[in-house]
Amino acid sequence: MVDATSAQRTSTAAQVLEAPSMVLRAALLVAASGGYLFAFAFLHSVIGGSASVFSMIPVVAGGWLLGLRGGFLAGTFACAANALLISLDPDSDWHGWVVQGGALVSASLVLIGAAVGHLRELSTRANKARAECELLEGALEIARQDRERRGREFDQLARVAAHDLQEPLRKIQALGDRLNGTHGEALGDDGEKYLEPMRGAALRMSNMIDDLARYLRLTTSGEPFRSVSLGEIAQEAVSDLQGSLEELEGRVEVGVLPTIEADPPQMRQMIRDLVDNGLKFHRENEAPVVKVTGQLLDAETHGGGSVAGARQFCRIVVEDNGIGFDEKHSDRIFMLFQRLHDRNEYEGTGVGLAVCRKIAELHGGDLTAVSTLGTGSTFTVTLPAGRTEKELRQ
Amino acid sequence: MTPQGEPITILMADDDWEDCMLAQEALEESRLANDLRFASDGEQLMDYLRREGAYAHPDSSPRPGLVLLDLNMPKKDGREALSEIKADPDLRRIPIVVLTTSKAEEDIYRSYDLGVNSFIIKPVTFNGLVDLMKTLALYWFQIVKLPP
Numbered sequence: 001m002v003d004a005t006s007a008q009r010t011s012t013a014a015q016v017l018e019a020p021s022m023v024l025r026a027a028l029l030v031a032a033s034g035g036y037l038f039a040f041a042f043l044h045s046v047i048g049g050s051a052s053v054f055s056m057i058p059v060v061a062g063g064w065l066l067g068l069r070g071g072f073l074a075g076t077f078a079c080a081a082n083a084l085l086i087s088l089d090p091d092s093d094w095h096g097w098v099v100q101g102g103a104l105v106s107a108s109l110v111l112i113g114a115a116v117g118h119l120r121e122l123s124t125r126a127n128k129a130r131a132e133c134e135l136l137e138g139a140l141e142i143a144r145q146d147r148e149r150r151g152r153e154f155d156q157l158a159r160v161a162a163h164d165l166q167e168p169l170r171k172i173q174a175l176g177d178r179l180n181g182t183h184g185e186a187l188g189d190d191g192e193k194y195l196e197p198m199r200g201a202a203l204r205m206s207n208m209i210d211d212l213a214r215y216l217r218l219t220t221s222g223e224p225f226r227s228v229s230l231g232e233i234a235q236e237a238v239s240d241l242q243g244s245l246e247e248l249e250g251r252v253e254v255g256v257l258p259t260i261e262a263d264p265p266q267m268r269q270m271i272r273d274l275v276d277n278g279l280k281f282h283r284e285n286e287a288p289v290v291k292v293t294g295q296l297l298d299a300e301t302h303g304g305g306s307v308a309g310a311r312q313f314c315r316i317v318v319e320d321n322g323i324g325f326d327e328k329h330s331d332r333i334f335m336l337f338q339r340l341h342d343r344n345e346y347e348g349t350g351v352g353l354a355v356c357r358k359i360a361e362l363h364g365g366d367l368t369a370v371s372t373l374g375t376g377s378t379f380t381v382t383l384p385a386g387r388t389e390k391e392l393r394q
Numbered sequence: 395m396t397p398q399g400e401p402i403t404i405l406m407a408d409d410d411w412e413d414c415m416l417a418q419e420a421l422e423e424s425r426l427a428n429d430l431r432f433a434s435d436g437e438q439l440m441d442y443l444r445r446e447g448a449y450a451h452p453d454s455s456p457r458p459g460l461v462l463l464d465l466n467m468p469k470k471d472g473r474e475a476l477s478e479i480k481a482d483p484d485l486r487r488i489p490i491v492v493l494t495t496s497k498a499e500e501d502i503y504r505s506y507d508l509g510v511n512s513f514i515i516k517p518v519t520f521n522g523l524v525d526l527m528k529t530l531a532l533y534w535f536q537i538v539k540l541p542p
Contacts, residue, residue, distance in 0.1 A: 163496060170495060170518055171412060178416065178520045 037081055044085050056106050075107045155220040162213035169209075172202040204349070208337065211351040215336065218358050223263045230257035230271075230316065233264065234292050237272035241279065248288055250279050255293035260314045260385045262363055270359040271316070273352045274379050278320030280346060283374075291319045296385055312385040313365070319378045324371040333369065356381075402535050403429045405458035407439040407475065408493070409467040413516065417462075420523040426531045429456070436470025439463075440478060443485050458488060460534050463510075465494040465501055473504065480509040487541040489534060 036058060043054055058074040082100055176199040180187070187195060234254045238245075245252065252275055275290050282288035294316040325333065325340055332338050334357045339350040353367075356379075360367040365383035404421075408414055414432050421430050433439040441447040442455045449455035461479075465472035472492065479485045491512045492505050502513050517523050534540070 159498065163498075167495060170516070173518050174416060174520060174523075175412065177518070178419070181520050 033077070036078075040081060041085060056103055056110065072111060075111055079104055079107065151220040155217055158213050158216045158220075162209050165209050166206055169202045169206045173199050173206070176202070204343075208349045208351075211349045211355075212336075215351055215355050215358065218266065218355065218362060222362060223265060225261045225263055227259055228262045228264050228267055229259045230267065230294055230314070231259075233257075233268045234271050237268050237275060240268075240272050241276055244276065244279055248279055248282060250282065250288035250290070252279075253289070253291045255291070257292070257294035257316065258296045258314050258385070260296075260383060262383065263359075266359045266362070270356045270381070271318075273356050274318040274381075277352055277379075278318060278322060278377070280348065281320070281322040281377075283321070283323055286321065289321050291317075293317050293319075314383045314385045316381040316383070317378060318381075319376065321376040324373045324375050324377050326373055327371055330369050330371070334367065401427045401429045402459035402540075403431060403456045404460050404462060405431050405433065405439070405442065406462040406493075407433040407436070407467065407472065408462070408464040409434050410464070413464075416520065416523055417527070420520065420527045423524045424528045424531070426527060428531060428535075431456075431458070435467045436472065436475040439475050440470070443479065443488070459540050460530070461488055461490045462493045462530075463490055465492060465496055465505070473501075473508075476505065476508050476510055489538075489540070491530065491534075 040054060056078070058078045061074065079100075082103065086097065086100055176195055180192075180195055180199075184192070231254065234257055238252045238254065241252070244250070271292065275292065278290035279288045294314060296312055296314055299311055299313060329340055333340060334353050336354045337350045338354075339346075339348070353369075357367040360381050360383060363383050365381060367379065367381050369377060369379045371377035406414060406417055408417075411434075418430055421428060431442075433442050438448075439461075442449045443458075445452060445455050463472045463476060467475075472494070476490060476492070479488070479490065486509070489511045491514060492510050493514050493516055494501070495516050497515055505513050514526065517526055
């Protein structure tokens, strides 16, 4: 029976056959064939038709040494030689042909055995491959679960750290407030000069921790993507900002926005933060107006850039008529806690645009900005329209 | 005030002694006559309510008309205590107001899910705390009818 090691032997024999040059190989084959024929003819002349039995030898040898094909070739050769000699022999009779038939049958059996062995070997290899495949899938699943677990741990850590870090700050604010209440007069203006900034610092740090936790948790707390109507989301974002809008007597114009595959709460947060940004940095004595427009584009007509791979992508443009900024800062404004203005001029920790860009990146997209100082700014979000969350979060 | 004219007891469960101190001062500032008592963790809270252990004598543990419950406490936290109180047929009628620093949505959801009466986030300013004490007393002891 042919087993796995026949593959090794096959290669050895193949090496023997392949090692010398073509000519030498041909010479060896001819010599072997000639030798066999000579031996066979001699045997035939000595014992007559019974010598046909020995035609099985090259078949067995071929099947064992060279595998199925080798056995088949050797068998064909042996039968042909056999038939030739018997037909040439004037003394040959039906007896010789019977023996020839017998030899043929045995040769066939050997070939069938070789075939079965070969098939078994193929099946073994297939099983091995399947087992390896399952192992790999198992390892992949473990890695995915591990990553999910670490994501949950990180999320929990960010939340707990934010909460625990807030506690001392709360105390500083509350007790500072109490100190002001009970001993404000005794402290006088001088005391106030120190106490008030102390409480202000604690409040600022408290806001920064909240914002940092919000930023860090973007990566881990995402929801599965689903079909999101950006128009609806934009309306929700605008209603979130109702208070600011009334206070600033501002206006938001929302155009027709497409529907894409995205994380709904993150989209809402991103649009809200972009619009809020446009409202916040308004010009003095000028009511802020923020325009939100969007469109679906084909990758072919518009390059694609950072969203290469997506066939269709979505562009959202948020344009304001505010104070604008010098374009040399256009990368810096997206960095965490980076601000272009004194905190006495404009409130905020400098995390809003970093959050927006992070959300765009988590969706496989990007956020850029252009601006003219004193006139206004335009923020452009580019997102793939239909990328699945699975593809992105692998 | 109870019908007998006794001050209604407010029981505050909070491990943070500064917060307890501020609550006491806020109550005094608001000129409310309530008797404010403290438990520093969930176990003490349950001992008080069940009149067990150190609180076996009824004089040491007058039944509160309102419980102010912090969620994060050692030994037994507010969430566990809340669950136990609402499961206890003798204790579940006592109004419970969670007073905590946590803004987490899960905490708000779970507290109401367990049957808490209100969920309040601790004010940061002292005046905020004074106003809160006044509001709570007005609402729970004058507007609302407490269980007999």
